[in-house]
Amino acid sequence: MAGARRRKQHFSRIHAFSCGKASFKGDHSLIGGPGFSRVIYCNDPECFEASLRNYCDNYVRSTKYTLATFFPKSLFEQFRRAANFYFLICAILAFTPLSPYSAVSNVLPLVVVIGATMGKEAIEDWRRKKQDIEVNNRKVKMHQGDGVFEHTKWMDLKVGDIVKVEKDEFFPADLILLSSSYEEAICYVETMNLDGETNLKLKQALDATSSLHDDSSFQNFKAVIRCEDPNANLYSFVGSLELGDEQHPLSPQQLLLRDSKLRNTDYIFGVVIFTGRDTKVIQNSTEPPSKRSKVEKRMDNIVYFLFAVLVVLSIIGSIFFGIETREDLENGKMTRWYLRPDETTIYYNPKRAAVAAILQFLTALMLYSYLIPISLYVSIEVVKVLQSIFINQDLHMYYEEADKPARARTSNLNEELGQVDTILSDKTGTLTCNSMEFIKCSIAGTSYGHGITEIERALAWRKGSPLAQEAAEVEGQVKEIQEEKPSVKGFNFVDERIMNSNWLNEPRADVIQKFLRLLAICHTAIPEVDEETGRISYEAESPDEAAFVVAAKELGFEFYERTQTSISLYEFDLSGKKVKRSYNLLNILEFSSSRKRMSVILRNEEGKLLLLCKGADSVMFERLAKNGQEFAEQTKEHIEEYADVGLRTLVLAYRDIDEEEYVEFNEKFTEAKNVVSANREEMIEEVAEKIERDLILLGATAVEDKLQNGVPECIDKLAQAGIKIWVLTGDKMETAINIGFACSLLRQGMKQVVINSETPENKALEKAGDKTATAAAYKASVLQQIAEGKQLLTSSNENSEALALIVDGKSLTYALEDDVKDSFLELAIGCASVICCRSSPKQKALVTRLVKTKTGSTTLAIGDGANDVGMLQEADIGVGISGVEGMQAVMSSDIAIAQFRYLERLLLVHGHWCYRRISSMICYFFYKNIAFGFTIFFFEIYASFSGQAVYNDWFLSLYNVFFTSLPVIALGVFDQDVSSRLCLKFPLLYQEGIQNVLFSWLRILAWAFNGVLSATIIFFFCIRAMQHQAFRKGGEVAGLEVLGATMYTCVVWVVNCQMALSITYFTYIQHLFIWGGIILWYIFLMAYGAMDPNISTTAYKVFIEACAPAGSYWLLTLLVLITSLLPYFAYSAIQIRFFPMYHQMIQWIRSDGQSDDPEYCNMVRQRSIRHTTVGYTARFEAKSKSSKER
């Protein structure tokens, strides 16, 4: 097989741009110097010199910790958090006499909390470890000496080893390509994992080593490679290969990077040069920026606020304590003699009351530490992980066709999903499928193809024209035809005039033939023949190209073989006979963004030279020959029509070349190709330019960039939720606008503010070549256009008209400059929709940053390609589409979904829920801890601030981790204000998150106040009810332990019932946790009380003997419970009835059974549509409004 493919010609002759030859110039002189010191002894990794070098092994570690470093490192991480550090200090102080409670009881919760977090870390790291093990144990064939290759684990590879990588395998390390199954030692590489590009890259080995085709030829192979030290630059490499006495330069052209994949090549031989962490891909991996949600940032502030409260309380306490302690000795006489102030310790010394007060301050800090919820962080982490699991599990976001569920890659940002204000979306692959379908063409001035695009449908609907019906009919036909044939990916063309060889009967059959032949030849795709079925599939650089080849094949021109010098097709001659033809491929002038066209030069079987060219209309029409413009007018018309309905168009043309011209061209071309200098590309372009002229027009193609399923619906919902949607695309303006219409981001009657730098004056200036003048002119025009736009904005606000802003990339460069960006942003925010076209990845990131920092609102970026990575990392939340364009975007995203339409559910349902859950959870956390902490503080007032806790030590320490933590977690994981169905039905609900209604400072302080109120009621009711009289029939009075147990019972009841009162969603889990928490307290009290008095101390039999038989205990619990809840209950009853929040309105609707009453729902929903809203509902609304006005 391999032998059959060997041809003595060099492919590099044909490929103009990618296969440059390296020579010893420039950087190569650095070899051996600093930074270029690496020496590799090929095929001899065990030799003495190599062992001196001591390069690292090929084991790759992605784990954060090792077994040895886990404890110190993760502990350090834990105690870097202010709150945890505070608790650590408390735990240490607990071993001194300062401590108001026993050390064990204080340390235990900390151990539990830290242990849980560390456990989570350990599990996460273990997963990474497993992945590492899997990767490191992959096998590759390695040279074992004597020409024998055997499977070896990746991790056992050493620098200098020769490996044989087979088709579709990953490269185990960075290799230098020595030879391949192809004669000229080329190979195809897919670098999707590195840069997200799906096209295949061509690599070629040095001539010197290209003859090593067999395993046995390595028996005596020896060489030394000297090259640069490990670095992160993927696209540069400098080295030299010493083979015998000869030196050969090495360039990136020979470098195969780890994590890329061998494609279309049976095998390659390579020598390992960088291993393990020295490889470029590992050197390149940067820690993704860590993102924290706004809620969490505010939570930190609340913790600081509580710290402040804690310090204030402690200061108050210690001042009073100091005063009272000083009074214990009056003129040398003891007042409170029972405290023995005469013979005391430093903590209570009346003579040094100030010192005692300061020490008391420390004690108080520990005592009131219950104000700070120790378990807050760990609970939140647990909750977020569980929330992410729910997101991952959601079947509504599971893409069955690709078997891809949604994946929350970080759980940090769940609640941020509920606060998104602006979505910045990529277009290709995100809004559209990135699968191109050949749908129409214009040949010889006649337009073919009946297919109807999504956009045409939208347009028809928009215009309300009868075309809609017609379209439906045609669609029916199309469907019929499609049903007959199995659908082909990339081909959606229906026209009986051309299909099934009917084109032979068309008037210009010769042109059609040329047109189709051009489609089949002029490309860089590679055919792959399935050996079993004989079917041919194509590997192409871009989906449009694949669409062309497929189209040609479907229309009878089947491209089936490409060799290095020829292209073979089955085609029809004009008499309708199927013939096999092969064309001698001479040159490929490749596509580049500046050229906007590609050409091939070939010799047909008759020996005639032909140039076939396809390219953008803007560059093609000016290159037509005078006699080649026969159909120019009609074609132009058709192209405009096509572009109007959102199709991508290309113009096809050809030219006959005479021998002399070609010889001359080829000479210059080869010369240009072999130049090694910076302007090589320019020179090649220049040469190519000369031959690509006097073309004869054949026609134009139109491919549809298909919208993904459900995109318009999703955008409509998101817009109704009040989320702004910006589209940032690299496409040209017309395409972008078309997609905008298709997604209902733009609509008729919307004023379009177009900021465009491509004005004729500017172009003239640019041609003149004065760069500063050009820049100034550009900037001036951008500024002027922004100013005009703003004027329009103010006037349109008055007439409540919607504006759309469309900016092109060049203008964007100037609009993003420091002095312009504020006014640009102002304009952009005022507009209903914003489309930035022709924007570079960097501009995408800059726009994202501008929105994020200047408006302070939450941004979400969504994209699928490597060019979106910057934007995804810059935005508050990056959502990657795990689509076709590789994994790069997904790897740098925070959440990955399979389809754009899942964004609707991700934001409106999960985002809203998570936001609500986390914010109510945090509020509640503070409530319960303030309620508890203040009862302790109030007691101090009655204990002369001496630091005696009213509760037993274990009651104190188990409060946060035991009796009250589970209900909060249930709240954080399961609570739902409204069901997912209603979330989607009333998208405006999402505004609660954007406006941060549920986590405003007012709300937080109100909860804190509620906590203080509850504490006050609990404490004073308890001490008034249990003051000095007997509290039960037996005449016993309540001591410290009885009061403590009673108060604690009240706290547990109040706090848990407050939770039950404030949620409106009870599954059996909530019931279990809330009521279980209370029951658990009683069980604990009995169990703990039954233990030996040495352990239970003051809690010994306190419930069984003292509290339970006392009627007043139970009555008091009930009374305190009801009284504490009464203020909140009354408040929320009135608030819900008279000032309901939006989610409460929806709850009303649901409970009244009115959710099915459309009129009523519309009433609630009406406000979600404003004049600036986009989406098709808004469009419908706007349309009906304008028709009414008429």
Add this chain to the structure above:
Amino acid sequence: MTDTNRERRRTRETAFYLFTQQSLPACKPVLTPGWVITIFLCMGLIFIPVGLVTLRASHSVVEIVDRYDIECVPEPFRIDKISYIQDDSIPKNCSRFMKVHKYMKAPIYIYYQLDNYYQNHRRYVKSRSDKQLLHGRKYHDTSSCQPVELNDGQPIVPCGLIAWSLFNDSFTFIRERAELKVNRKNIAWKSDRDHKFGKSVRPFNFQNGTLIGGGKLNPKIPLSDQEDLIVWMRTSALPSFRKLYGRIEEDLDADDVIVVNLINNYNTYSFGGKKKLVLSTSNWLGGKNDFLGHACVVIGSSSLILAIVFTLLHLKYRRPYGDTSYLPWNRKSLSG
């Protein structure tokens, strides 16, 4: 596998499905006006009667309180009460008269009440050794008892400030010249007697120091039988507290006059504390305390009032639920 098994598995699967899809069957109560009014009414209807019953119970308790700390210092010493109380040579006997204003049914509990006495001070609360109380001198680590841990190198049993400051006023009661029998057994919690104070631990080296705090203990009686001590060592929660002294197991009739002969030993004068003697009956609620009853009545009636106010508001302002005009974001856009 039987059918029921399979059935069970299927239901488990669906429950799991509902769980992961977050659509478990749930109860979603909404605070409709009907519910609110019903709840307020119920609370009113429950708490007012309960409050009244509680108040009645509290009122049925007869309680006589007599403050004696000032009266029991003879006139000449009242200027300097502290030196009076600290002077052992002056007899501390004192007689008080208590008039029973209402029939009191046995058992009648005798309490002494101290005010402004911080038994809940951290230094005080910690100053004891539970292990020593249970095991006696066998247990040596009594550092928590400082400064009342050792005397002349000998351990003190019971050690610590609490025991050292034991209350030592004593009372005898005479009605119509006959002494009333005061039962001073079983005044402490049974669990304390049985499990916290050793049956074979006897006071040792107690109150032998230079500074005598409170009462002395009979070194022959084991700690578990020293009920005064046990009661005292259950520290009180608040600076004003009562402790059980004993029980009178005879009924007292209205207008009975009881003569109390007391020995006023205990020093509360240094820190300005009060001493009171209390006789009280008890019922299911315990002693006399109107607070619970009043609170119940207040809460109940305020619930009723809230119910009425809410009903009136509800009827007056029939605002449709769907009016979104005052939602925060709409308010903003209206003003802006």
